[in-house]
Amino acid sequence: MNQKTLFDKIWDAHRVHSIDDGPDVLYIDRHYIHEVTSPQAFRGLEERGITVFRPSLTLATADHNTPTIDQHLPIKEELSRIQVDKLKENCSRHGIELFGLGHNNNGIVHVIGPELGYTRPGMTIVCGDSHTSTHGAFGTVAFGIGTSEVEMVLATQCILQTRPKTMRITVDGALGKAVTSKDIIMHIIALLSTGGATGYFVEYSGPAIMALSMESRMTICNMSIEMGARGGLIAPDETTFSYLKNTKYYSVNSEFENDLKKWKDLITDSGASFDKEITISAESVRPMISYGTNPGMAVAIESSIPETEGMNNHDEENYVKALSYMGFRPGMKLEGHPVDYVFLGSCTNGRIEDFRAFASVVKGRKKADNVTALLVPGSKLVEEQVKKEGLLRILHDAGFELRQPGCSSCLAMNEDKIPAGRYAVSTSNRNFEGRQGPGARTLLASPLTAAASAVTGRITDPRTL
Amino acid sequence: MAKEKLNLLESTCVPLPVENVDTDQIIPARFLSSTSREGFGDNLFRDWRFDHEGRPLEGFILNNKKYSGKILVAGKNFGCGSSREHAVWAVYDYGFRVVISSFFADIFRNNALNNGLLPLILPEHEVQNLMTLVTAAPETTVKINVMERKIEIPSSGKSFTFEINPYKQECLIYGLDDIDYLINMRGRISDFEKKRGGLR
Structure with missing residues (x-):
């Protein structure tokens, strides 16, 4: 009882x-x-x-x-x-x-x-x-x-x-x-x-x-x-x-x-x-990426952006408007799409494990020239640990800089803004319109996907590297 | 501290047929660097309302002179995202006293009620009907009676009752404040702390 x-x-x-x-x-x-x-x-x-x-x-x-x-x-x-x-x-x-x-x-x-x-x-x-x-x-x-x-x-x-x-x-x-x-x-x-x-x-x-x-x-x-x-x-x-x-x-x-x-x-x-109650199986989960302007608009990275079939007029209008903000169309493939920025950090993925994951992918590789990367530790302790574990060396060798702790590009209240129209693969939590700066286009993903995309300069499935 | 009371309201409406309006749209983060509660209305829906040079964008509803009033009619899941109360301050400061939607994000709804802004929930098809009606006939007035939990659209002869927590209903009608309520409970809160063995 x-x-x-x-x-x-x-x-x-x-x-x-x-x-x-x-x-x-x-x-x-x-x-x-x-x-x-x-x-x-x-x-x-x-x-x-x-x-x-x-x-x-x-x-x-x-x-x-x-x-x-x-x-x-x-x-x-x-x-x-x-x-x-x-x-x-x-x-x-x-x-x-x-x-x-x-x-x-x-x-x-x-x-x-x-x-x-x-x-x-x-x-x-x-x-x-x-x-x-x-x-x-x-x-x-x-x-x-x-x-x-x-x-x-x-x-x-x-x-x-x-x-x-x-x-x-x-x-x-x-x-x-x-x-x-x-x-x-x-x-x-x-x-x-x-x-x-x-x-x-x-x-x-x-x-x-x-x-x-x-x-x-x-x-x-x-x-x-x-x-x-x-x-x-x-x-x-x-x-x-x-x-x-x-x-x-x-x-x-x-x-x-x-x-x-x-x-x-x-x-x-x-x-x-x-x-x-909801039950899901972990085997059905793939590396995910968002394509729209709210976190519910996300798919497995190898999938295409959903078509509008089956939507009513009102939903379709909202959907197409979100995609047009992103510069995308229904049915488009995301993998291989060019990326301008990569953001590793935030209260979602700014912890030591996230920096280890990122470093494990970029180790021995180089940052793509077309990518500007913002690597922001979640705290001073994380920053210290990144240095202590030798991750900073790996990041430097791959062409990345480490910034100082803060919320940074997640909500872009400070100077770390993504310019209008640019694509950012971001380990943060929200892809709302203008969240990372007016006109910025956010693609939410894991630190592994962010790292893979940072070295290729394109949206990249980390399983393919 | 007493807040503005809200019991009877009769007003025209502004229709905003967008779903999942998040608080970053209501008030973008770059306008949160203020230490007061006033003045946020100027930047309400900033990036939908103005271009990057601050010129009004013609297509946006708040820039359309046909539509005005104290009631905002919005798509479902209004106020999702960040907990920033600045979003409610912006909606209120602009002049709205009621937002009608089929459902609200939890934190936004709490914040609204703590500031005398009524988040009024109607079934989704009724929100859509009202949206269509006020879009076509901007002069349509809507009457709201908080005491009777009633919303009435005289021109269509329709009326509905809406749900609101009785405690929050009283707070709205009499302009009461949760903080005053809690401050009066400080003794009881201290007793609770003692009972569980002090602060943790």
Whole structure:
């Protein structure tokens, strides 16, 4: 009796109160903030004349609009500089820990939280950023919030939230050669569409998921939002525990064995039921690439862009409009299409494993002359590790430069913009119109596909190199 | 802090027959470098509305003088993508008070309700009917009554009820704020923390 999903266990343990016919008051264990979605929330507190309720549970970083070269110099863009300064001022006034620009722990919020050990199983985690779902890889209920909600958490460590429905996506079998977790999640999003999981919180399970490293699990959970899901999570296991044991947090905190005991119950009970269940086989997943202007518009790299047959007039109009933005036509083959830019990085694929994958492909090869490459580590720790493992040497020998950490070209708030009309094979998460710069054409793919395309100068299936 | 109240509204509509309108279209990231909540309406749908030199693009609905009003009628999955509340601030600052669609992205819907913007959900075919109607007859007015959860199109004699969480309905009608509600619960939140053994 009373069999519960992992999501339900965590949600219920954090419910302070349920409003009749209304949302739940949900307690938040970890709150991450950054420079772009927090200033208005701090201003709200000041207007109310109150302080931060639990400053030790909020952690701040500067990542969204920061430059990825010459970080030791003042930020050139005035409004960005003001936002970063404002974050510093707000954190110091309210006693919030900040890993700002230049700090050894600085980096993209969804990269540093996990790698430093601030994200731990069983927690509720929020941040004013939709890719907060990333932290679900550790068995947490983690989701993105708006700035009004950031203010709620600063003011009370709680938010008002309607309980979402639950969905389980089971991935059976094992992945083929050169197929990555990025391809699994892009395959799922293409299957469900960009709004297909709206209203749901997803649990990913099955042998193909549990065989993945923590970095790969984070890539999966990260893109949950791209099918509309409130978040995505994976039950913690030995892979999770050994990753956590090696984080900075547990190197100075002796609580690991104690905490470990609490994490063992963080699984979905065998008789628990979900509102929706989907099963896919890992063998059916191929290296994926997007061709349109939302992440649901993606196909296996060897396929052609779908034809319009069977669509109604309205859908066809929307579809053709998206393809025309991309400079594509229905039925066109993607493989072999020239590429202008390659972006390796972001909270989706900016971790050490992604740099290892990229380096493994470009090793002994040369960057194509027609390609401009932006290789942006997700954090200072990733940057250090790339150097320590000798990957930087491999990248340099192949004609690539490494930039400094930040969100960079994923949303192009800083100077790392893709010019109008140019094609970018990007390891990031969104291919919306203008996402990587006004008029930019984004082709989402895995780090292996990005690397293969960077050395050939064309969209290239990594299995063919 | 009190917000603008929304109970009765009668207005013409602006039709936007595009699906999956993401928040990068509503307000591109390069306009997020502000530390205040005001002024985002100028850049609402920036890259659909203006060319790269800032000249209005003729084909876009907001540049068509025939269409105006406080109600935006949009295709399904409006507001998908990023969590940026700036998207809601932009829609609101431009002058809209209601967005009608067959469904909204979750974060956008929460953000809208936290700012007094009503995300009104109708069945997809009714959204399409309304879209066709207001496109052909821009003078069509729509009446919305939040208290009665009713939307009425007098010229066609149609009316529907819409769903809204009763708590959020009350917040809209009386201009109440979730943050005030939570601040009043601080004592209870502290008790919750003590019960589970302090901060983690």
